[in-house]
Amino acid sequence: MNNINQVGCRFIQNIVQIVVLVVWQNYVAFLMLHIGGTLLANLLINWRAKQQYPMLTWRSSQRIPETIKQKLRENVLGNISAKVGVIVVNGTDNLLISKYLGLSVLGAYTNYALIVQGLSSLVGQVMAAIVGVFGHIGVTESVAQQQVAYYRNLCLIALVSTVLAGGCFTVMQDFIRLVFGPAYVLADFTVLLIVINLGFTMLRQANLSFAAALGLFWTMRYKSLVEAGVNLGTSLWLITQTDLGINAVLLGNIISNLVVNFWWEPWLVFKHGFQQSAKCPLVKFTAYHVALAGLVGVHYVCHGWLPQMGWLGLIFTGMGSVVGYSVVFILAFSCQIETRDLCKIMWRQMTGRKYLR
16 A cells, blocks of 8 residues: 555656646756655555554553664664665765766766666565565564575575566667667676676665564664775776776676675674574575676677667567576576475466475
8 A cells, every 4th residue: 555655646746747847947846846745645644544543542652662662773773874875875876977977978877777776676666565574474484484485585586686687688778779869878898787786786685675574774784884885985996096987886886795795684684683604595695696697798798699679679589588587597596496496386376276396
């Protein structure tokens, strides 16, 4: 219900914002409408909650226990720290590109970033919707069952990340050329870094969703700040000391992801969530990263053989890429029990039949 509420209010907000920009070209009004849309969504969901749950005492005189207050403070501060890190990581890219490379390069990169952010938001929305499921497993099931759910989720996220990264690399160049024009098409190697960064970022969702479900915000409070520092420092050094151009910023993102998030996030989930060693998930995490980068890298080498496509060719090539990456990924990891379980679950969902164990 909250997602429907958010989407409905955002739709209305966007329509009014478009009218304001086209008719009056007033950017201040555009920003005020963004605030108004958020306020409207909050008021509507608050009204809906009171209507649906009239039995709750919304103005209670009971005091919240101090232990719960302390836990809330820790989780809120940890979550704020994480959000600050995300803002620094995502926000500094445009600033660095604008300052050192110019607005023309930033304009071309923004088109690619729009697609990437849309896909990342979609995956993030799906994972946010099932965090409650993982939280329920965390308080009702054994640690062994929690780990089974973790590995299945990790395998699914790895499959989705690989397929989306590969599919993006297949169609993104021609899509940008058809929609925005040849002048806004970046180099193939730059697009390779964009989709690899997209895939690595999506892979993190497996650990972040379990960290949220298990309430590990406080234990992760320093991680995002360290990530932001490494990302900003690496990107700034590469863009000022090398001739990599926009690739310097993208490499900074990938390097900070591998240096900080790659090992820190699964370690936090297993150390503080499951109270076990993180050796096994790190091995699997490494394999998924190598597979994603390797498959897209091979595609990059062979990409030059493909001719430019129109809309029809773009659609069929994209669909073929999704199927191809899915088959290769499943075959590559067919030795894993979670991959076989995932295939059985998908087969059962498609056919409506029960599968044999």
